[in-house]
Structures are given as structure tokens and as C-alpha cells.
Amino acid sequence: MKTRVLSGLAMVPLLALVYLGGYPLLALCVIIAVIGIKEFYDGFNAMGIKPCHLIAYASVFVLYLINAAAPGNFQMICAWLAGSIMISSLYMFKTTERTPADAMATMVGIIYVIFFSFHVVLVDQTYPVMIWMVLLTAFCTDIFAYFSGYFFGKHKLCPTLSPKKTIEGAVGGTLGTVICSGIFGYFVVPEIWWQCLIMGFVAAIFSQFGDLTASAYKRKMGIKDYGNLIPGHGGIMDRFDSVLFTAPVIYYYIALVLN
DSSP: OHHHHHHHHHTTTHHHHHHHOHHHHHHHHHHHHHHHHHHHHHHHHHTTOOOOHHHHHHHHHHHHHHHHHSTTOHHHHHHHHHHHHHHHHHGGGOTTTOOHHHHHHHHHHIIIIIIHHHHHHHHHHHOGGGHHHHHHHHHHHHHHHHHHHHHHOOSEEETTTEEEEEHHHHHHHHHHHHHHHHHHHHHHOGGGHHHHHHHHHHHHHHHHHHHHHHHHHHHHHTOSOSOSSBTTTBSHHHHHTTHHHHHHHHHHHIIIIIO
């Protein structure tokens, strides 16, 4: 636990980039996408599936180039997504060396890691202060679930995916996040504080889905962690797996409800 806590504290300076927003945050998202896709594809490599790193890296470059040229242009983003899927499909044309699984893994990585993490940028461009809700719901859920499970956990939540997670931890993580979201809303965006309660509740649930999804992938890949970049936490994907789910939840709530 000590290593996990110290590593978590070592990442606190990254919050400065979140506070600055704009290009510093965008650069952070690019780094997370690039490292995250490598870790994710390495996991597929461990099970004999060979996604194309080059296609994924090119997708990152094109997506953020599109965003720089036309921020928030959803027609261009949809074109990028369709193009990435098409090119990933072309990857298996060399049938003597590649399989449909290689192409599908390439697509999944682009959507799951690159596209989902891009929603952090979309939140920053749409309602900048709510970027804190993305992080708050992801990390508070993790923290409150951990300690609730540690002190009160008795009933296993998903033993086949994550043996240490408990129902009590999941409930504690959700309640703790709702409370923190309400406090955030009351002091930072009082005009929508009660909406923050709703976002906190929904995002806390999806945060845990994000964590369990990452665990499911790791189980099938036969790996314990996606990497060892962050001692006590694993890789970038191990630390930001929940954010991959909370960022879209917060963004689409803003886009569909608040705007």
C-alpha cells in the first residue's frame, strides 16, 4: 500500500496540466493515448494477437490534427473514426500473416484507448471546469471503493474478474463519489450542483465498469498489469482505465443535458 500511495502522490503534479487546460492538457492526453495504446496492444501480443501499432499511432496524430484544425467538428471526428476502422480492416488483407483478430484488436484499441480518452479534450473544450468531474468521479470512486472494501468488504462483486472487489466496496465508492461530486458542485458550479450529484452517481457506476473492463481484458490476455511505469499501480492503462469511461459519461451528459 505504501508504494501505491507514494506513486499516487508523485502523479499529483500532473494536476497542474489539468488546471492549465488547453494545450498542456491536450499534450497530456496525447501522451496517455500513445503510451496507453502501446500497453494495450502489448497485452494482445501476449496472447498471440498482433494489432498494428503504426495504424494506431497514425490515428492519434490525425485525430489531434483534426481537433487543432476544427475543434468540435463532429463530422470530421466521425470521418476519422470511420477511416480508422476501414484502415484497420485493410490490415488483415495480408492473409498469410494476419488474421481478423489482428484487425479487430487494432480497431478496439483505437476506439477504447484513443477515442475514449479524447473525450477529456472534448470536455475541456465544452465546459472546462467539468474536467475536474471526470477525474473526481474516476479517482474518488477508486479510493472510496478501496477503503470501503478494505474495512467492510464481505461479499465478492466479480470474483472471476477482480477477486478483491466487493459489493460493499462498490457501494461505498459510489456513495463517496456522489458526496464529493455534490461538494464540488456546491462550491465550484453552484448553479448546477444538483446535476453534479447525478453525474457523480452515473459516472461512479461507469468508473467501476471501466475498471472491470480493463480487468477482463487483462484476464484474457494473461497479464497482471498493463505495464510497470507507475510502481504500485502498473501502467498508464491501469491508472486511467476508469477515466476512459468517466470522460465520455461526463461529456455526453454536458452535451445532451446541460447544453
